[in-house]
Amino acid sequence: MNDVPSRPAGDGASSDRSAAATRTVLGPLRRLALGRVRDLALLPAVILLLVIGALSNDNFIHRDNLVNILGASSALGLLVLAEAMILISGKMDLSLESIAGLAPALGFMLVIPAASAGLGTELPTWVGLLVIPLAGAAIGGVNGLLIVKLRLNAFIVTLAMNIVLRGILVGMVSGKTLFDAPNAFFTLGSSDWLGVPVSVWLTGLCFAVAGWFLRYHRLGRALYAIGGNAPAARAAGIRVERVAWSVLVIGGALSAVAGLVIAGRVGAVNANQAQGTIFTVFAAAVIGGISLNGGKGSLLGALLGVLLLGMLENLLTLAQVSSFWIQAIYGGIILVALLVTRLTTGEAQD
Template sequence: MLRRARELALLPALLVLVVLGAFVNGSFLTEANIISILGSSAALAMVVLGEALVLITGKFDLSLESTVGIAPAFGALLVLPASESGFGLRWPFGLALIAILLIGAAIGAFNGFLVVRFRLNAFIVTLAMLIVLRGLLVGATQGKTLFGMPNAFFALATDTFLAVPMSVWLAAIAFLIAGYVLRHHRIGRSLYAIGGNVDAARAAGIRVDRITIGVYVAAGILASLGGLIQTGYVGAINANQGQNMIFTVFAAAVIGGISLDGGKGTMLGALTGVLLLGVVQNLLTLAQVPSFWIQAIYGAIILVALMIARLTTGKAQD
């Protein structure tokens, strides 16, 4: 119950923020603003989901923020004509979507291969990949902002069902599936076993290497979808898309109860972490707090979350 207290504590915290928001600005509790919070948090939710799965196995993936930029950017370059800074191939959106997902999967597979087969440090490997992919994105786009993609490129963020953006439905379904797998499927139990004690997991017959690489692939695909959602939300792709996003991703995961030591955390906790940060950002915007303070506040939230983790679990994080 002490471990559960860390993630369940976010629910009353969300309630407090909602009440505070109602006092800060009368438009906070309107339907339009609530949908705006959900829509703006959808891309972050997809990336947090991917990072949470990696963290549960006891690994890291810092390169997800660059995947958010480079995967949809290459998809756009395949679609756009040469006159609009594209490759001039004019691929249909369906093929470009497959390419976007494959790019995310390939990045994840490469990261997983280096970490699993070469036994390289996951933090350093993915940090290097973050830098490499960021450079590739700037080079491929020549530092320009890409416009003129077909409307289908923005559909996840612009199309709605029951007045809610499709991106929100997609994120909700992804979290439901991940939560079910982690709780009821042997693969989900294997992730916790690997993160808890990798040697014991091997001894139990779990295919540690295969599952770990698979988690990196899944995280890359989720990040590419998050990038596509972000593209639709912004309406364009610039050479800095996703930059510094990883700090917010870790903030959401950590305050949601995902352990940096591996083997602990739930999708409910990760999702509430995303919603908490979404509400915080919306409140700061409505209160007209300068945007450059937001990252500082996120950092403070991470520190508080780590202290809460220390008190609720009784275990220091290495």
């Protein structure tokens, strides 16, 4: 009879503990690596578009044109940042584009004289500038009250608010263009720092701060928990209603600042400012990996989505493609992104 070598007592338990420890260490690392891959999923598409643009038009990769793409995408970036955080929390806001039109118009009209279509108050410049983000935050707060406190459908509420705000803006300006404002109102959209528009620096800073907040701060992580499973987040002690309401307020303020950037680039405010932008905002967010179901997505992916659409629009403009076709392409991009998400994850978009 052959002797079977005996294994020292405790070796099995020791091996199990070692395997468990290995899984404990490697598990988060694998999830982190997978998250990084998802964050950078659009990077090959951005690089490919750069190559296509360079081959099709010599002016595309010129420094001035690339800086112009960044400047033109900065306001969109702020709107996408606002929408991305709201979507991660499990809500949505269709009124951001009208906030970007109404809030700057209100700030302008409080400062400019009545002869220039102002309200006749002629308040100091700093007051008008302060009113703009406060107005956006107030509108976001009203949306939050209706959605979070009264539990009304976010899509219907913000769609109605979008229509209401656009109507108020049209009535306020009465078909006029507001342009006779102090230079401070145009600084964000027209000034440069180190050869790069100030609006680009601002957008980059906002994305960096918000990205750090979502990744490392407990309230930022709470957004993902709320968007993923609100009842479970509530059971874990997270103040779901307060956090969700706060995100809508912050989104409104960011949208108002985005409107100020647009006004600075154009040099004026009119009733059509930012109209229709919400479709581009959703396109950038969706192709950037932000889930419409909430609880998933990263701001890095959303930022790459903004850059991709900005480069695409610039390339199509250089190719003299009609703006109507550009909108159709954006719509197609949203549909393709939804189909890819459905096929790769197996999750339905409710």
